[in-house]
Amino acid sequence: MASGATTAAANIGMVVAKRPDKPGIEGKVVELKSNFIAVSPKFKYPSVHYYSFEVTDSRRKKAGKKDSQKVFEQMKLKKKFGVNAIPVFDGGQVYSVKQLDIGHKKETRNHAVKVPVDADGSGREKDLKVEIKYQGEIDLSPIGEYVKKGSTRTWDGTIQSNLTVLNAFANNKVRLSFLSVGRKAIFPPARDNRPIFLSGGIEMKQGFYQSVRPGWGTLTINVDICATTFYPAGPIIDIIPKIVKNKWDRNEKSRDELRRGLDRREIDCLNRFLRNVMIFVTHRDNRKPKHKVSYIDSQPADQARFKQDNRDVTIAQYFKETYRHTLQYGRLPCIVVVKPDRSKSFFPLEVCEICPGQRYEDKLSDDARREMVQKTAIKPWERFDRIETAIKDIFQHKRDENLRSIGMDVDPEFIKVKGRVIQAPKLNNGTDITPEGGRWDLRRFIKCTRLYNWSVMVFENRNSAPLEMVRNAIKQLCSSLSERGMEVYPNPPIEYGNPQGGYDKSLLLAAQRARITKDKPAQLIVCVIQRKVLGASGIHAIIKRICGTQLGVISQCIVANNMKGPNPHRWKQICGNISLKINGKLGGKNSVLADRELNFGTNKPYMVFGADVFHPGREEKGRPSVAAVCASVDKTVTRYVGRHSMNRKIKNEIIENLEGMAVELLNQFQRANNILPFQIVFYRDGVAEGQFQHVVQKEVEALKRAFDRVYGENGEKGQKPQLTFIVVQKRHHARFMPVQKVDSDRSGNCRPGTIVDTGVVVPQEFDFYLQSHASPLGTARPTHYHVLLNEANFPVDAIQTLTYKLCHLSARCNLTISHVTPVHYAHHIANQAKHFVSWDGASSGRSGSSGGRGGDTVPNTTKCEKMKSEIENEMFFV
Known part of the structure; x- marks a missing residue:
């Protein structure tokens, strides 16, 4: 790379986009209540x-x-x-x-x-x-300068350090008073003192979160409700029925049933749940020593034996003779604690209690996750009422000696801000469509594909999914596709897979049978699967990996239970949703924005990128992160091409191979359009404020290098593109609610298209909150967009309306989604690609070793499979 390009790239991180002088005016102005309270402007920042x-x-x-x-x-x-x-x-x-x-x-x-x-x-x-x-x-004066109107100061390590200190003063009192998680979340006892259980015996606790945040001319405190999962505290005997309950059982086991013991499946379930959990034992008179569970023994306490004084005794005998404790549940196994010297201690379950305050950090099951969403979904007015009560009764900022010591006075009233509701764009599928409340009816596709070479593979036994049922369900799917304009071969071959013989063999057979016309390859394999194996390591992931990286065939999974039931209308609705995905995957277009709705401020070609990084959970320490990038390749911004790559450095948020993936996507755009884009808008998901400068320096620099490679260092193939780089944040605690009921939707939320860019943001930075979607069940969470680079000089209204319009173009649904479509797609690509990694590191978490640390690199033997060339430029990720 030329030295001039190097210097320019090195300076990128020094210039972060400023908020344009002219404010946004698009849309209807509404007054909103925010879950922020203001710190007095008299605060001296000592x-x-x-x-x-x-x-x-x-x-x-x-x-x-x-x-x-x-x-x-x-x-x-x-x-x-x-x-x-x-x-x-x-x-x-x-x-x-x-x-x-x-x-x-x-x-x-x-x-x-x-x-x-x-x-x-x-x-x-x-x-x-x-x-x-x-x-x-x-x-602390730097953050005081940062929030001032007219300030030119940008976010840096000093601002982050100031906020850390201020949050320590704001949260110290409540952290000492209640159970806390991290530095900002607290969990006071529930008013009725009744625990909330999820599937599998996990306890969900609801609490409150507060964080000092910079605002418009002053500091603010963001207060919200939150929830997380814990191991339930208390006697294990009382918790066993919830842990071992099969989701098909109607009732939990009674105490009498526990006296009969547990079967092998139940012991395994208990073992997985309790391993590495801290317990205390209650049979030692006045002492309650703590222990960490190693595992659950396979034998019941009245059969498990050990040597004592040259004689064999059972655990039950030992407790009766030593502690005068006759076991009531002798048929239950014991907890085994392995000590540092490798000796073992055995404790009957009835003398053990789980220590309070232990977070459950393993991955939740699909059922538990769904229950948690249902239990935490509350209407906006109820959410704000709970927060207001917490401010008065729990946080009590006026009485906090720590805040007084630093001279911070807090106004307990919610900050009210002026929001703007921008108009939904018109869509077109042959006729104009106007979305209402974030949704629209889509009876025809604007561009349809022909589906001839396809087959159906059923990974479910014939009793649960009989051939006639599957055939009728597929017939309805064909009807839904045809109604929307697709030409479909109506009788695809249906086979039953044999997982014991290997999924790859079954899917290869499906691919071979899919060639209805012999001169063309298979287009699609529809796989009918069980819901219970939809998890990370289940058949869903296996199908995506084999079809994508080995066969080069697009797949569509369908849950067998959805085909069943007495309500055929429900399956018809599901077929409508599946039709959207199939048409999108095979190269069709469901709908597009109407003429003149897309405005990039130029008549020259434009391109929109989305990027995300998938990081493994705590239970997979040492596993590499997978980055995904997708980009539009047509002028309607509805056709996308995706790429993925594996980061070599553990827990690295930066996309390490961004340059290479960007080069491939730019070349694909050129092949599709015979021209390179003049303007690029890049939406980057999953970056916190503290990483902004680093991401701008590393990733924008990588994009500039990609431009040099594709356009030529001196722009021999055309003028290098103007780059707009926007960070997308979904994980935050900002919420808004209309003050006047007339300004809300049916659920009490802000209407889709609501923009907030004053009051609770800093004046000089080009950021805004956009609630683009409807949330009929709970309180809508807006997405926070930060414009970090604005080479195209987009005005405020232009970037906000463009962003909102891009939330209407997901081929997966006929709804506005909560964030821009390219980020939505990048997330799905990364979520699939994480299963393409052949990882030979030791699994970790509660059941394994410590795994890798941030900064470590993955072994050279770790590989990430690529999509086959036949489908790598198709929308397989929809």
């Missing part, structure tokens, strides 16, 4: 002293977060920081406006602290040591 706070046990091993928190509480209670000191602790550092009483600034103080047993009497006293060392002062 300097704060900060200290390291390292807690170790008698073996000099670093203590956990809970023990460190307890040490801080004990020291504060006993005035060890000074008689009048009001320090706060965020789990890592201690902060104080006044210098703490630890002597000279450079001095290190060591304290011995005795931590008492837990409030429920479990655990044991611990003698811990803490080392406190002065680190310096943090000046």
Whole structure:
């Protein structure tokens, strides 16, 4: 690359787009209530002293977060920081406006602290040591400058550091008072004190979240409700029925049924649930020692034996003789605890209780996830009522001594902002369509494909999915496709797969049978599968991998249960939705934006990108991340081509091979249009504020290198494109609700197309919230868009309306979606491509090793399969 290009790329990260001087005016103005409250503008932004706070046990091993928190509480209670000191602790550092009483600034103080047993009497006293060392002062004035109107300051590490300090002061009191997760979420006891259980015995807790955020001319505090999952605290005997309950069982096991013991499936289920969970035992009189579960024994307590004084005794005998405890559930197995010296302890389940406050971090089942969504979906007015109650009764900012110590006064009233509801675009499928409430009826496709070479493979036994039922269901699918304009071969061959012989063989057979016309390859394999195997490692993933990376055939999965039932109208509706996907996958277009709706400010060719990175969960530590990029290749921005790649560095948020994927997509655009794009709008998902500068520097630089390779370093093949780079954030806690009922939709939410770009954002940065979708069940979450690069000089209205219109073009549904279509597609590509990785690292999480750390690289033996050339430029991901 030429030196000039290198210099330009190096400077990219220094220039982040500013909000245009002319504000947006498009749309109807509405008054909205936000879940933000304002910090008084009189706040002085003082300097704060900060200290390291390292807690170790008698073996000099670093203590956990809970023990460190307890040490801080004990020291504060006993005035060890000074008689009048009001320090706060965020789990890592201690902060104080006044210098703490630890002597000279450079001095290190060591304290011995005795931590008492837990409030429920479990655990044991611990003698811990803490080392406190002065680190310096943090000046909070930068964030004061950052939120000022007319400021030119951009987000950087200093602003992030200031917010960390301010959040420590705002959240310290409630974190000490209630169960907390992270630094910002708390879970007070439920009013009725009744736990909420999900499938599999997991407990869901509902709580509150608050975070100090920059606003328009002042700081704000964002307060919201939240929910997460925990292991249920209490006697394991009471929880077993919920853990082992089969979803097909109508009732949970009774205590009498538990006395008969558990079968092998139930023991395995219990074993998976309890492994590595902390418990305490209750048979030791006044002591309740804690242990970590290693596994569940396969034998019941009245049969499992061990040697004692040269005789064989059962666990049940031992407890009766030693502790005078006659087991009531002797037929149940024991918890086994393997000690560091490899010796084992056996504890009957009836003397064990799960310690409170342990998060359940494994992946939820489909049923549990669905239940959690249902239980947390509440209407906007109820959400805001709960938040208002929490502000008054739980957070009580006016009475918070930590906020007083820093001089932060908070107005408990919700901030009201002016939003704008922009008009929905007109769509066209041969005639103009006007969406109503974020949805529209689509009876015909504007461009249809011909479906001749296809087959159906049933991965379900004939009793559950008889041939006649499948044939009738496929007949209805053919009818739905035909009604929307597709030419369809109506009698595709139907085969029953044999998973024992290998899915690849069954799918190869389906591909061979799909060639109705012998001179053309298979177009589509429809796979009928069981719902219960739709998970990450189930048949759904296997089908996508084999069809995409080995056979080069597009697949469409259908859940067998959807074909059944007494209501044929439901299956007809499902066929309508499947028809949208099939037409999109095979190269058709369901609908497009009407003429003159797309406005890129130029008559020259344009291209829209979407990008996302899939990161593995906690249970897959060490597994590589997979990046996906897709891009439009037609002027209606409805046909997309996707690419995926594997990041070599563990937990790397940056798309490492962005340059290579961008080159491929630009070349594909040129092949499709005989010209290269003049303008590119790039939507990037999954980036936090603290990563903005890094992403702009690395990924925009990679895109510029790709432009050099495709257009020529001096633009020999045409003028290099203007790049607009926009970050898309979905994981945040901002919510809005119309003040006047007349401005809301039926569910009480803002209407689709609502824009917020004042009040709760900073004046100088080009960002906005857009609620593009309807949310009939709960409170809609808007998407937060940050324009980081604006080489095309898009005005505010132009980028906001373009973004909203791009939410109407998903081929998967006839609804406006919650974020732009290219990001929606990139997410689906990454979600499929994660199964294309042949990963030989040890699985981890609760059941395995520690896995890789951020910054480590995956072994060279780790590979990521590519899509076959036959379909890599098709919309297989729809």
